[in-house]
Amino acid sequence: RQIITPKIEDRLITRNPTHQEFNSLIDDKKNKIIFIKDNIIIKKPLVLPANYKLKVREGVNLILKDEGLIFVQGALLMEGSKDKKIIVKSETGAKGILVLNSKEYSDIKHTIFDSLKPNTNDSLNITGGLTFYNSPVKIKDTNFLNSQGEDAINLVRSPFNIKNLFFKNIYSDAIDVDFSDGEIVGSEFINIGNDAIDISGANVLLNQIVFKKVGDKAISVGERG
Numbered sequence: 001r002q003i004i005t006p007k008i009e010d011r012l013i014t015r016n017p018t019h020q021e022f023n024s025l026i027d028d029k030k031n032k033i034i035f036i037k038d039n040i041i042i043k044k045p046l047v048l049p050a051n052y053k054l055k056v057r058e059g060v061n062l063i064l065k066d067e068g069l070i071f072v073q074g075a076l077l078m079e080g081s082k083d084k085k086i087i088v089k090s091e092t093g094a095k096g097i098l099v100l101n102s103k104e105y106s107d108i109k110h111t112i113f114d115s116l117k118p119n120t121n122d123s124l125n126i127t128g129g130l131t132f133y134n135s136p137v138k139i140k141d142t143n144f145l146n147s148q149g150e151d152a153i154n155l156v157r158s159p160f161n162i163k164n165l166f167f168k169n170i171y172s173d174a175i176d177v178d179f180s181d182g183e184i185v186g187s188e189f190i191n192i193g194n195d196a197i198d199i200s201g202a203n204v205l206l207n208q209i210v211f212k213k214v215g216d217k218a219i220s221v222g223e224r225g
Helices: 006-014
Strands: 024-030 033-036 041-042 047-049 053-056 061-064 069-073 076-079 086-090 097-100 106-109 111-114 128-133 135-145 149-156 160-170 174-178 182-185 188-194 197-200 203-208 211-212 219-220
Touching: 053 069, 076 086, 135 149, 149 160, 149 203, 160 174, 174 188, 197 203
Parallel strands: 033 053, 041 061, 047 069, 053 076, 061 086, 069 097, 076 106, 086 111, 097 128, 106 135, 111 135, 128 149, 135 160, 149 174, 160 182, 160 188, 174 197, 182 203, 188 211, 197 219
Antiparallel strands: 024 033
16 A cells, blocks of 8 residues: 655645645635646645635646645636646656535536546545545546546535546546536546446436446446445
């Protein structure tokens, strides 16, 4: 099992904000928004204060390295465009993104997530490279590549709308839905190690889905409590 440094573990448990340690971030205190407007390499945990949004501008390359991860306690807004996609990549042992207890919808579009790993430790059982917990979300026109976690996306008690997603080379499950109602439309799953879509305790509408080379089930319903 990978050893996680006390720095990561303590800050995720206590949720102590670390955003002020990143000089390139723009802090709009009045509207409670942290902006990422330029390419950035995150080598240590980026933890936002409760009820703060994280907003990433189109065309940004966001690289997680070493101890890098992102922990948001508000909406995650990734505003990529068709010609200027956002790229989020995990390298050299870094992890992924957790959105926890957001009251507002996160909105992700035209983004590429590459090689993300879960933000987990002994006290937090996070399974997705991108995880939404008690946090509604809309995701469209987005790619998930080379996922290293138990799930590329994990949705826990998080209403969702997913449209035009592309998954390729996923280590285990692509989408794991736990007690989260929503819809998955116009999405493609290629070379998935385990289940493409794993649904537990949820009502999910599926439409126009393509599966190619799925290791276990294309759609798994109700295996996990």
